[in-house]
Amino acid sequence: MRELLDHLEAWYLDGRTFALATVVSTLRSAPRDAGAVMAVSADGVALGSVSGGCVEGAVYELANEVIDTGLPRTAAYGISDDDALMVGLTCGGTLEVYVEPVDPARYPEFPELIAALREGRPVAVATVVATGDPTRLGARTLVGPDGEAAGDDECGPFVGGLRDLLEADRTTLVRPDGDDLVPVGxxxxxxxxxxxxxxxxxxxxxxxxxxxxxxxxxxxxxAFAGYRVTVCDARPVFATADRFPDVDELVVDWPDRYLASTRVDARTAVCVLTHDPKFDVPVLVRALRLPVAYVGAMGSRRAHEDRVLRLREAGLAEAELALLHSPIGLDLGARTPQETAIAVLAEIIRGRHGGSARPLSHTSGRIHR
Incomplete structure (x- = not known):
């Protein structure tokens, strides 16, 4: 929803009712994961996507119905539906979409959600999307990283259960990436x-x-892949906003000193592209001892061999060296900096989500894990 935030906030502040459609479950090869959203305003503007195109029309119509009635709805779409008029997913999957009306009267907690997203604070929204009691459909609670809750009083009894779900990792809420259907039972x-x-x-x-x-x-x-990007270089003549207009943070400092002072976690990716031992070695020594997701370094195979020798001399153990992705990136035959960047991000994404990095045409089974 982050990519729609400016539009949704403007609609909300203008007092305009809109419908927010969210994928709440998928089966087989559904094109979007749970959590994908599509928003439809009262005047017919549609933003976002819940299926990559194959059921957007049907969801758009349902969204207009929700705006007109003010009542939330959950609907299933897929080729397994008996109703011949139901829209089918050509990819062979099925998905469930929950559609709710949003405006200041129906969703008073929405500004709190917007603020959390703007400020980078973790938050979870728990919503009743299936129930035998129509009056409870759409009841919701916002839960913060410390278990504090805001929302419908009727949701109070399951706040304790949600706290239990959050207990394992308060910094990432339910889990680092993605969303879950929770049977209240x-x-x-x-x-x-x-x-x-x-x-x-x-x-x-x-x-x-x-x-x-x-x-x-x-x-x-x-930045395009959704990361919060920091660029760090010790040379102010090169680390300029003109060269890096798309980054979230630009730092002029020695790489190893900055890495020692900044916060990292198990999802952080580190790319060392300085290609200079006086910068590379100190920052890699520190990076390879941190609990991060990925550490990669640019250079030829000869540069890599020299770098490994220097890292051993600096005291790194073989187990630590084994964490280094060098030369950086997947073998895509990249030549330009832009093509190389795609190879680097492909390797990071592969490690993050567990892909095989093989052509999909040479694999079988589910595409979307």
């Missing part, structure tokens, strides 16, 4: 009801060390 209340827990966590960080053309391309690709 497992929480000990209202058996048969289903709550959809939509977790919003801060964007994962991409730390790019260096300010050459490859760093420019990797920073841009990382």
């Amino acid at each position: 497992e929480l000990g209340v209202w058996p048969g009801e289903i709550i959809f827990v939509r977790s919003y966590v801060p964007r994962p960080r991409l730390l790019v060390f260096g300010s050459n053309d490859y760093a420019v391309a990797v920073a841009r690709a990382g």
Whole structure:
């Protein structure tokens, strides 16, 4: 929903009712994951996507109905439906979409959600999306990282259960990426009801060390992929806003010193593109001992061999060296900085989501894990 935030906030502040459609479950090869959203305003403007195109028309009509009635709805779409008039997914999957009306009267907590997203604070929204009691459909609660809750009083009994779900990792709420359907019966209340827990966590960080053309391309690709991008270089003549207009943070400092002072987590990716041992080695020594998702370094195979020798001399163990992705990126035959950036982000994404990095035409089974 982050990409729609400016529009949705403007609609809300103008007092305009709009419908927010959210994918709450998928089966087989549905084109979008749970949590994908589409918004439709009262005057017919549609933003976002819940299926990549194949059921948008049907969801658009349902959204208009929700705006007219003011009542939330949950609908299923897929080729398994008996109703021949139902829209089918050509990809062979099925999905469920929850559509709710949003305006200041019906969703008073929406500004709190907007503020959390703007400020990068983790928050989860728990919504009843299936129930035998129509009066409870759409009941919701916002839950913060410490278990504090705001929303419908009727949702109070399952706040304790949600706190239990959050207990394992308060910084990332339900889980680092994605959303879950929670059977309320497992929480000990209202058996048969289903709550959809939509977790919003801060964007994962991409730390790019260096300010050459490859760093420019990797920073841009990382921002496009949804990362919060920081570029760091010790040379102020190269680390300029003109070269890096798309980054969230531009730092002039020695890479290893900055890495020692900044916050990282298990989703952080580190790309060392300085291609200079006096910068590379100190920052890699520190990075390879941090609990981050990815550490990659640019250079030829000869440069890599020299770098590994220097890292061993600096005291890194073989297990630590095994975490280094160098030469950086997947083998795509990339030549330009832009193509190289795609290869780098492809390797980061593969590690994040567990893909095989093989052509899909040479694999079988589910495309969307």
